[in-house]
Amino acid sequence: xxxxxxxxxxxxxxxxxxxxxxxxxxxxxxxxxxxxxxxxxxxxxxxxxxxxxxxxxxxxxxxxxxxxxxxxxxxxxxxxxxxxxxxxxxxxxxxxxxxxxxxxxxxxxxxxxxxxxxxxxxxxxxxxxxxxxxxxxxxxxxxxxxxxxxxxxx
Amino acid sequence: xxxxxxxxxxxxxxxxxxxxxxxxxxxxxxxxxxxxxxxxxxxxxxxxxxxxxxxxxxxxxxxxxxxxxxxxxxxxxxxxxxxxxxxxxxxxxxxxxxxxxxxxxxxxxxxxxxxxxxxxxxxxxxxxxxxxxxxxxxxxxxxxxxxxxxxxxxxxxxxxxxxxxxxxxxxxxxxxxxxxxxxxxxxxxxxxxxxxxxxxxxxxxxxxxxxxxxxxxxxxxxxxxxxxxxxxxxxxxxxxxxxxxxxxxxxxxxxxxxxxxxxxxxxxxxxxxxxxxxxxxxxxxxxxxxxxxxxxxxxxxxxxxxxxxxxxxxxxxxxxxxxxxxxxxxxxxxxxxxxxxxxxxxxxxxxxxxxxxxxxxxxxxxxxxxxxxxxxxxxxxxxxxxxxxxxxxxxxxxxxxxxxxxxxxxxxxxxxxx
Ligand SMILES: Cc1ncc(COP(=O)(O)O)c(C=O)c1O
Numbered sequence: 001x002x003x004x005x006x007x008x009x010x011x012x013x014x015x016x017x018x019x020x021x022x023x024x025x026x027x028x029x030x031x032x033x034x035x036x037x038x039x040x041x042x043x044x045x046x047x048x049x050x051x052x053x054x055x056x057x058x059x060x061x062x063x064x065x066x067x068x069x070x071x072x073x074x075x076x077x078x079x080x081x082x083x084x085x086x087x088x089x090x091x092x093x094x095x096x097x098x099x100x101x102x103x104x105x106x107x108x109x110x111x112x113x114x115x116x117x118x119x120x121x122x123x124x125x126x127x128x129x130x131x132x133x134x135x136x137x138x139x140x141x142x143x144x145x146x147x148x149x150x151x152x153x154x
Numbered sequence: 155x156x157x158x159x160x161x162x163x164x165x166x167x168x169x170x171x172x173x174x175x176x177x178x179x180x181x182x183x184x185x186x187x188x189x190x191x192x193x194x195x196x197x198x199x200x201x202x203x204x205x206x207x208x209x210x211x212x213x214x215x216x217x218x219x220x221x222x223x224x225x226x227x228x229x230x231x232x233x234x235x236x237x238x239x240x241x242x243x244x245x246x247x248x249x250x251x252x253x254x255x256x257x258x259x260x261x262x263x264x265x266x267x268x269x270x271x272x273x274x275x276x277x278x279x280x281x282x283x284x285x286x287x288x289x290x291x292x293x294x295x296x297x298x299x300x301x302x303x304x305x306x307x308x309x310x311x312x313x314x315x316x317x318x319x320x321x322x323x324x325x326x327x328x329x330x331x332x333x334x335x336x337x338x339x340x341x342x343x344x345x346x347x348x349x350x351x352x353x354x355x356x357x358x359x360x361x362x363x364x365x366x367x368x369x370x371x372x373x374x375x376x377x378x379x380x381x382x383x384x385x386x387x388x389x390x391x392x393x394x395x396x397x398x399x400x401x402x403x404x405x406x407x408x409x410x411x412x413x414x415x416x417x418x419x420x421x422x423x424x425x426x427x428x429x430x431x432x433x434x435x436x437x438x439x440x441x442x443x444x445x446x447x448x449x450x451x452x453x454x455x456x457x458x459x460x461x462x463x464x465x466x467x468x469x470x471x472x473x474x475x476x477x478x479x480x481x482x483x484x485x486x487x488x489x490x491x492x493x494x495x496x497x498x499x500x501x502x503x504x505x506x507x508x509x510x511x512x513x514x515x516x517x518x519x520x521x522x523x524x525x526x527x528x529x530x531x532x533x534x535x536x537x538x539x540x541x542x543x544x545x546x547x548x549x550x551x552x553x554x555x556x557x558x559x560x561x562x563x564x565x566x567x568x569x570x571x572x
């Protein structure tokens with residue numbers, strides 16, 4: 001009955017949605033931001049720790065949200081580690097395109113590899129009302145990188 | 155329970171399949187499955203009578219109202235003013251001039267917040283709302299508070315999701331409250347509030363009572379004289395009518411004392427650059443070309459509901475609600491929010507292991523339309539300690555089989571996320 005939903009709820013999504021690996025506040029952090037989806041009340045708080053050189057060392061989050069948004073947040077936390085702000089923003093842009101169109105934009109090798117990890121989120125593009133679930137954590141990421149504390153998915 | 159909202163006893167014969175044939179959209183399929191529409195509390199589907207009335211006006215009898223001296227305008231004005239009569243009859247209003255057309259409930263509440271709030275209430279007075287209000291009965295009062303120095307008080311609900319009348323009485327005790335603005339039926343918990351008792355309580359403390367009837371009037375007959383409230387608002391699109399039309403009923407003496415809300419054409423008696431004189435009520439509050447076609451559609455919707463009869467609708471929906479509560483309660487991990495004694499046809503719930511969004515998406519794939527989210531009642535969600543729920547809501551066209559489909563659909567959702 002849910003065959004066509006397997007595009008949206010791939011195993012990776014269900015798994016990360018159920019058991020996020022990075023779903024906790026960081027004990028020490030350099031930046032934080034909150035993301036709100038005013039449409040549904042979902043929210044995420046994201047914490048980033050930077051390396052001395054200013055790249056993202058680690059990311060952690062706490063979220064109230066659906067399987068899609070939790071999985072997106074968890075995959076994000078996993079793959080932004082090691083990226084500088086510019087690269088992290090490029091990845092956020094790519095995620096935006098991926099979830100709106102279903103197709104990944106072309107990126108340079110190191111980023112392309114990380115983007116490949118996000119491919120399970122591509123199915124969201126067939127569910128317009130769910131795109132914001134996938135992008136909410138990335139709005140919070142942009143806000144944290146910019147030093148603003150609040151983001152919405154609007 | 156008060157007499158104004160009690161479902162009348164003998165259930166009239168109710169052939170739901172026959173009524174469903176009046177709603178063309180109900181034969182649609184989504185995702186290749188028969189549509190099971192359980193989102194009527196957000197907006198109801200429209201019977202052919204409404205569609206036909208609006209189409210007929212556009213095809214055969216349409217012009218602006220109150221302006222033309224020609225046949226078309228006169229006939230259209232009659233139809234528009236006829237809609238005002240229909241609303242007055244629906245609400246049991248003693249005087250048709252007490253009906254003000256608005257775009258929806260939201261605009262009607264904003265009208266009261268503006269014209270009564272700023273025009274009649276004095277800074278230092280207070281307005282009381284409850285923990286289970288829709289945003290449209292919260293935000294206008296916050297705006298009034300911030301602009302006009304009105305205190306905003308919030309009366310709590312009990313664990314069952316009913317108003318705590320003792321707490322409300324305490325909030326009223328100092329006599330500073332000028333207006334109590336409460337939902338007549340919660341769009342999340344389904345709770346009907348004891349309208350007539352609320353009116354007495356408010357009046358005993360020198361306050362007026364506004365009831366938000368957006369949900370209440372869909373399921374039961376309302377009589378503003380029996381309730382003895384001071385303002386009553388509702389929105390047409392939930393009552394099987396079109397979007398873009400709602401109404402405010404208010405006691406005439408209050409409307410007379412209230413300054414206009416919007417300024418423009420149709421709401422004036424005379425205009426010069428020095429000053430303008432307002433038209434009589436209700437026209438004073440209906441600036442600009444009104445929603446003419448929408449009013450005509452609303453009148454058709456009211457006639458449709460009245461022909462079926464509220465007692466029959468209420469009995470049918472009470473049966474659906476009992477069935478839904480029993481079926482849903484049997485689903486492992488499902489929590490229903492609200493267990494008021496007196497409730498209407500909406501059921502909000504959460505399902506363990508599945509977020510309301512995911513539940514809604516999976517139900518949608520089975521052709522079942524429900525709403526998921528905070529239902530424009532974020533403060534209530536906070537009160538309940540959650541962010542969102544899934545909500546199934548019923549209309550007169552809802553069937554027992556559709557509720558069964560929902561229950562079976564939810565079991566499949568549980569399995570999917572297990
Ligand atoms: C209880 C309640 N009040 C007010 C409203 C607002 O109605 P509208 O959006 O038509 O103004 C709604 C529905 O959205 C509602 O359920």
